Amino acid sequence: MTILDIRNVSIDFPTSRGVVHAVSDFSLSIPQGRRIGFIGESGSGKTTTALAAMRMLASPGYVSAGEIHLHSLGRTNVLEISDEEMRRVRLKKISYIPQGAMNSLNPVMRIENQIWDGIVAHEGAVEQAELQRRSRAVLASVGLPEHVGSLYPHELSGGMKQRVCIAIGVCLEPDLIIADEPTSALDVITQRQVMQTLRDVQGKIGAGLILIGHDMGLMAQSVDDLAVMRLGKLVEFGPVRQILENPQQAYTRELISSVPLVGGESFIQSTPEVLRGPPGPLLQFESVTKRYGALTALHPLSFTLDGEVPKIISVVGQSGSGKSTMGSLMLGFTPPTGGRVLFRGQDINRLSAAEQLGFRKDVQAVFQDPYACFNPFYRVDHALKFPFRRFGLAQSQAHVQSAMEEACHAVGLDPALVLRRYPHQLSGGQRQRLIVARALMLSPKLLIADEPVSMVDASLRATILKNIHDLKDKHGISILYITHDLATAYHVSDFVMVLYHGHVVEAGPPKDVIGAPQHPYTRLLIDSIPWPDVSRDWGAAEDGQRGLDALSDADVARPALRGTIPGFDLTVGA
Amino acid sequence: MGIIPRDYLANRLVTLLLTVFIAATLIWIIPRLSPIDPAEIALGRMAAGAGSVANSEAILAQLRAQLGIDQPLAVQYGKYLWGVLQFDFGLSTASFPTPVSVLIANALPWTLGLMLISLIITFVIGNLLGAFMVWEHTPRLWKVVIPAAMVFTSIPPILSGLLLMWIFAAKLQWFPLTGAYGLTVEPGWTWTFAQSVLYHGFLPALSIVVVTFGFWALGMRGLMIGVQGEDYTTLAKAKGLRPRYILYKYMIRNAILPQITAFALKIGLLIAGQVLVERIFAYNGMGKLLYDAILNQDFPVIQGVSFVIILMTAVSVFLVDLVYPFIDPRIRHGS
Incomplete structure (x- = not known):
């Protein structure tokens, strides 16, 4: 039995630049259940x-043609009933x-x-x-x-x-x-x-x-x-x-x-020749912990990231697992409760004003929300120019322009199309790529990417991740990729850390950690991914909570360390 | 939620007292930076009355002693603070030797009455009109009339007062021209007196309302536009709630929150804003007292009035701090 009939519906949005046909000639019947x-x-x-x-179309949209019948109203066209009846x-x-x-x-x-x-x-x-x-x-x-x-x-x-x-x-x-x-x-x-x-x-x-x-x-x-x-x-x-x-x-x-799959075909093409940086530790955590009152957001953790061969280190986990806390510790936005965060051997929380400026240039960030990252008052090129000038990299007006254009090309944007626009005139994907371009212009050594693609369309995610991956290969930038999307972490990263309640529970190369997880929490994460395969069982609503409840303190305290990669040493615990 | 934690209350109280103390000190310091000698002003006033004054030096010294300004600054400050604690601001130089506190006590009830009534009316009308400017179900005519009415906001209160006087008092003779109550009425807690007060207060209150409702309406309009775009407003509509219910319980209820803070700040400022209105309507309130004191360089009265303004602002902010967690559950006492 049909409950709703959408017949030849067209929806228009009249704007100052003409009518936008948002939907044209759409028909569909929805059967009960x-x-x-x-x-x-x-x-x-x-x-x-x-x-x-x-x-409930947003103003000024309206249905310009077609009918929508709701059968329990006796086949009435809902487009014709009164406001009170609609309510x-x-x-x-x-x-x-x-x-x-x-x-x-x-x-x-x-x-x-x-x-x-x-x-x-x-x-x-x-x-x-x-x-x-x-x-x-x-x-x-x-x-x-x-x-x-x-x-x-x-x-x-x-x-x-x-x-x-x-x-x-x-x-x-x-x-x-x-x-x-x-x-x-x-x-x-x-x-x-x-x-x-x-x-x-x-x-x-x-x-x-x-x-x-x-x-x-x-x-x-x-x-x-x-x-x-x-x-x-x-x-x-x-x-x-x-x-x-x-x-x-x-x-x-x-x-x-376009959907990246764990174990599936990679959407990343690695270049054989990777740009190298100077040897020596780039970023170090020395028994870093972070507490907010009674809550421990990050348990003791030490690692050394070498800067010679750029790498992508992924940090994965649920909301509240402490992964964004890790990001803000690396950016120096929040000081650790215990331990030290070192960038090129210097404690980032004890930098002089001049050293801080250098640190800010070398460590750039890409955040989750590409809508909130631009000042709506300025054209987007302002967001690109401003830090470039502020860090004293601009030699001339022409130099700024060429640097912006080069950065746009590097992320696959046409500078002529995007640079003179206002943020609201660009799509989320375009904005996020501009944020990557902005970071790239400063030739940083380290990029903290906190959920950079979770708010953009699935079809664009791969493209933006390719851009980020290129930063590593072609520009020699090491990247910390913070995400809850295991499939993309599987493809882009050289090393993965799985975080649960501030503990690293599993870490190692992605083919091992995500491809063949050992820790029950990582397995739970992998099992929760909805697979684009109808035959695969996704489990029931309670499975997630049951899985989390089954995690014992001993499980959390016993991390599965799955091997190392050159240039990244990890120690879990004090 | 629930009752107010004692720590939080103590914390707020200390802030309140500290604010008042700093303000009282500033009020004392600022006039002393001025080269004007209040004793000389008083003497000048005597001279103007009598033509000339004999023994001017001796009288000046006597005046200084009476005003207490012959003593060292530290002593003056100590005495001043001690006086402030008892609401004693010394003697008025213009209406010598009436104590400032008496002048204030006489004026304050009139202003509080006029001010609070007009402020509350303005707050309600202004916020409602601001909300109606945004609400999708407002009749079209209203949407034209309300913004047009904003024109009144740009009229200075002195002009709107004169205009209202001319129309309603001089031409139509519906309301009295000036005064806070009828000359033939005996002040007291009687119905006739109350009627007279309301009758006299109407035009001054109206002139304040007319020029200030735009402040609330425009602020509310901006806040309502924000709330209108919120997901919870969309969901409220999708729930099939009645439009009026959505307006009050979802939109205004959320948009009003910052306005309440502004309301507290306005309470103190309104005495100052009311100066000219009270002057025009010869309304014997704090505004007129302040106006006369400035004209006569009556420093003790200026000090006293300023202190009352600050005290009222600080107390209303204190009260809003205490009340806010009850109207916005996201704010908690002490965090």
Whole structure:
């Protein structure tokens, strides 16, 4: 039985530069209880199409043609009903689970109130005891304990907040759930937990599901049918197995092959001739620890990274594992609680002002959010020029220009197209590549890349990682790659450290650590990766938590050290 | 949440007292940097009244002794601080020998009444209008009228006061021209007196509201635009909540938070901002007291009024600090 019919829908966004056709002639029927994935790059119209069914298009977008029928309303076109009728459809008939679970809950309202107000808005006054009972039941159905109801959003972790959003989305048992990249901000273990929870409750209430995303692996593990979208058009539609195993369109094949896989074909071409630096230790940790109050973010750790042959060292782990703390210790943003961080033999927390300037030039960073890294007031070339001048590298106006152009070419951008633009005129991928270019212009010795590709489209990740890999080979820059994505760490790095609660639990060359993990925690991480292979079992919602609970203190204290590579010595413990 | 931890309370109280102490000291230092001798001003005033003054040197010395400015600075400062603790700012030089504290005690209730009422009205109206400028369900006409009304914000209060006086007091004669209450009314806790006070306070309050609501409206507009783009507002809409509920419980409830801090800061500043309004309406409040004191170079009164302004600002900031964790659960006492 069909629950929602999208017929020949076109969506336009009138702008000052003419009309943008965000979606054109899109048709799709959603049967009851079926899970349908909408996959495509950012801007392909997948979210826009789904939001049109809820009549929640961002202004000034509007449906310029077509009809959307919701069958439980008696085949009415939802585009024609009144605002008040539409309001009653939302949550009751079609619910929405948003992308940014971090900010999707009202920060000044308790969780239970945010479940109750939805119930009351559709059912009128409901007795307090009844509300209480229902919010508890729905929280329990997404695996959250009772007391969560009386907490405020900031007291929950990202995964818990996302599960609250699912609880809100299913509390009125709608016909259709639209989940917009519900797990894109979560690490693999939490992702599996949240996604499988969503599937379980969706199956229980028999609702249809539209899952919007760009991760082919997640789709393979989560949906029945897949709709591939590109530039506002439906490129291909069919059962997920058929699309994965026998894609008809070139674009679909491209999407599938762009996913880096553990053990799969490498997307990196290494140059035989690697640019060498001067010998001697570049970065050293001497029994470094970091505590925040009672919480130990990083347990004693020592390593020496030699600068002669540049290397990429990956640090992997879940959110809260201490990997970003490690990054900020290396950048000198936060001093260690114990031990010393040395750059070329000098304690970076005891540098004179002049030495600090040199240190800042030599150690550059690329952060996660390419949207937050530019001052929106300036054109992007300002962000490139400014540090170049500040560090006294600019010889003349022409020199600055040529350095910028060279850096743009190195990351595969056309300087004529990007340099004179404002940040908001560029895509996330372009911005992130500019950040890499900016770092490159200063010819640093060390680059700290903290989740550099987690916010860009899957199809662009490989390209940006190639750029970063080139920094190592062609420019002799050593790189610390901090990530929760094991597949990319597997391909780009020379050495991998797996972090859990501030402990290194497994370390060694990636082919060993990620390819054939020994530590139970690393194995849990690998098992949590959604594989773009329908036959592979992804496990259940509880597997992640069960795996974490099974980790004993002894497991954590006994790291699996899987061999060494020349130029990087690691000692775990004091 | 819950009750306020004692450590936090003590910490805030110390900050409050320290702020007041530093402010009191500055108020004492600043006039002493000026070359003007208050005794000479008082003498000059006597001379102006009597034509000439005999024994001017002796009288000057006597005045200095009376004002306490013949003593060493340290002693003066000590006496001053001791006085401040008892709200004793010495004697007014202009209305000699009335104590400053008496002048303030007479003026303060009028200003507090006028000020708090007009500030609260402005805060409510300004924030609501600011929110309506952003809300998607505001009737179109309102969206045109509200920004147009912002024009009033650019009128100086002195002009808006005169304009309101001209329209409502002189032409329409709905309200009295000046004064805080009717000349024939006996002050006291009576209904007639209260009526008279409200009747007289209406125009001054209105002139303050008209020129200051724009501050809140524009600030609120900016905050509301931010909140409107938040994911929780989108989810609230996707939950099918009623538009009015979203406006109050999701949008205004979050956008108002920084405005509350601004409200506390405004309380102190408003005495200063009200000076001209009180002057025009001959309203015997703190503003008029300060105005007259500046004209007459009446330093003790200026000191006293300044101290009251600072004290009020510091106390309201202190109160907001205590209350804030209850209105924003993300802020915790002591962290």
